[in-house]
Amino acid sequence: MITLRGVTKTFTTAGGTTTAVDDVDLHVERGAVQGIIGFSGAGKSTLVRTVNLLERPDSGSVVVDGEELTTLPERELRARRAKIGMIFQHFNLLENLTAAQNVELALRVAGAPKAGRAAKVARSLAVVDLSDKADAYPSKLSGGQKQRVAIARALANEPSVLLCDEPTSAVDPQTTITVLQYLKEVNERLGITIVLVTHQMNVVKALAGDVAVMESGRVVEHLRLDGSPLAP
Numbered sequence: 001m002i003t004l005r006g007v008t009k010t011f012t013t014a015g016g017t018t019t020a021v022d023d024v025d026l027h028v029e030r031g032a033v034q035g036i037i038g039f040s041g042a043g044k045s046t047l048v049r050t051v052n053l054l055e056r057p058d059s060g061s062v063v064v065d066g067e068e069l070t071t072l073p074e075r076e077l078r079a080r081r082a083k084i085g086m087i088f089q090h091f092n093l094l095e096n097l098t099a100a101q102n103v104e105l106a107l108r109v110a111g112a113p114k115a116g117r118a119a120k121v122a123r124s125l126a127v128v129d130l131s132d133k134a135d136a137y138p139s140k141l142s143g144g145q146k147q148r149v150a151i152a153r154a155l156a157n158e159p160s161v162l163l164c165d166e167p168t169s170a171v172d173p174q175t176t177i178t179v180l181q182y183l184k185e186v187n188e189r190l191g192i193t194i195v196l197v198t199h200q201m202n203v204v205k206a207l208a209g210d211v212a213v214m215e216s217g218r219v220v221e222h223l224r225l226d227g228s229p230l231a232p
């Protein structure tokens, strides 16, 4: 589903040059949950952002669903990105839009026809059991509910891949379990391939089969975990 080959990404600032991702190879099978774990600054976030080309690699190849993305022009990339959902640590919801409007925005951005949007919004919110919060603004939602709206937004365009960048780092342990349950359902019931970036070992343990350990921009180890559930 996802194949990265020789992916390198360097940042140059006034402070100097950092190789955030250094010659990484990674293969994720269709329907898998791939964990990426490592300490802060290891390059996890940059790596996951190369999968949808939010970060354009300096070199290397990014193939998603059989298609090389690094050579696509920005215009075509937008359409492919709609098929790669993403959620973030701080949810990234727009505060002046309701839950339903946040989800609909992903459809508008992707150019989905107006006629079918309301049904897609409703279906996405139903996946995360938030149909009753459709008209709520983010300020009225808990952290866990906000992340569930973000999951719904990411699902709206029926992606084949969901990228999760520290999805539970801003919520409490009980909410972490709930968010992970929904991600598990997205993977198992909808068949969506998940890449899960986290610094929390218990989080990868709860969800991921294969885990890449990152250190200084490199994948230094591959682990295979059994997906044992988190204890409440």
Ligand code: ADP
Pocket (backbone or CB within 6 Å): 011, 012, 013, 018, 019, 020, 038, 039, 040, 041, 042, 043, 044, 045, 046, 047
């Ligand atoms: P992680 O997600 O594992 O915490 P990151 O991918 O965020 O790691 O960062 C890896 C390295 O790249 C860090 O040294 C970070 O400071 C640097 N970095 C990330 N993004 C940028 C950026 N936009 N500009 C400059 N340096 C960056």
Ligand code: ADP
Pocket (backbone or CB within 6 Å): 081, 082, 083, 084, 085, 086, 087, 092, 093, 105, 106, 109, 153, 154, 155, 157
């Ligand atoms: P930009 O203004 O930077 O181009 P977009 O218009 O692409 O941003 O996206 C607007 C908002 O919708 C952003 O908050 C973005 O995170 C979110 N978004 C768009 N498409 C998706 C998607 N497929 N999955 C998750 N979030 C999305």
